[in-house]
Amino acid sequence: SSSSSGRGAVPRVAVVVFVIKYNTVLLGKRLSSIGHSTFALPGGHLEFGESFEECAAREVKEETGLDIEKMEFLTVTNNVIPAAAAAADSSSNSKTVLVPPAAHYVTIFVRAVLKEETQMPQNMEPTKCDGWDWYEWEHLPQPLFRPLEVMVQSGFNPFPA
Numbered sequence: 472s473s474s475s476s477g478r479g480a481v482p483r484v485a486v487v488v489f490v491i492k493y494n495t496v497l498l499g500k501r502l503s504s505i506g507h508s509t510f511a512l513p514g515g516h517l518e519f520g521e522s523f524e525e526c527a528a529r530e531v532k533e534e535t536g537l538d539i540e541k542m543e544f545l546t547v548t549n550n551v552i553p554a555a556a557a558a559a560d561s562s563s564n565s566k567t568v569l570v571p572p573a574a575h576y577v578t579i580f581v582r583a584v585l586k587e588e589t590q591m592p593q594n595m596e597p598t599k600c601d602g603w604d605w606y607e608w609e610h611l612p613q614p615l616f617r618p619l620e621v622m623v624q625s626g627f628n629p630f631p632a
């Protein structure tokens with residue numbers, strides 16, 4: 472992981488997965504230093520030597536117990552996730568103290584379907600996620616994890632046309 476001073480910090484790559492079931496998508500509330508208490512897709516860090524598809528299948532299996540197939544690349548976004556709002560200097564000549572970003576991820580978005588549509592998600596990492604559920608695109612839970620919120624606001628739709 473990167474040093475807190477920001478020296479040596481490099482952007483990391485994440486693969487996140489729209490697991491599509493009929494007209495719903497799988498989301499879970501994050502319990503994590505990044506995006507705590509916001510609803511996010513299953514997924515995580517691309518590990519050395521992995522394909523996007525291998526990472527997607529591994530992370531979804533690790534986090535939800537679900538087996539997925541037919542992964543398709545959708546899009547990629549660059550997410551510089553700010554630390555707490557820049558701290559203003561408390562002295563009279565208050566100036567904004569620059570705070571290094573808390574995180575920087577290049578996020579690969581893929582979609583996939585369940586190998587077996589009767590499979591139910593389990594919360595495999597209860598210290599990192601508050602539980603998984605299926606949501607219609609028109610009725611997404613709030614608040615969404617920032618990178619996903621930005622995509623939804625842009626009018627992105629992950630479902631097959």
Ligand SMILES: CC(C)CCOP(=O)(O)OP(=O)(O)O
Pocket residue numbers: 485503505514515516530576578618
């Ligand atoms: C913060 C996010 C965009 C990238 C890292 O995702 P994550 O915290 O789910 O990572 P892991 O599932 O690999 O622990």
Ligand SMILES: [Mg+2]
Pocket residue numbers: 514515516530533534
């Ligand atoms: Mg994970």
Ligand SMILES: [Mg+2]
Pocket residue numbers: 514515516530
């Ligand atoms: Mg991981």
Ligand SMILES: [Mg+2]
Pocket residue numbers: 513514515516530534
């Ligand atoms: Mg994860």
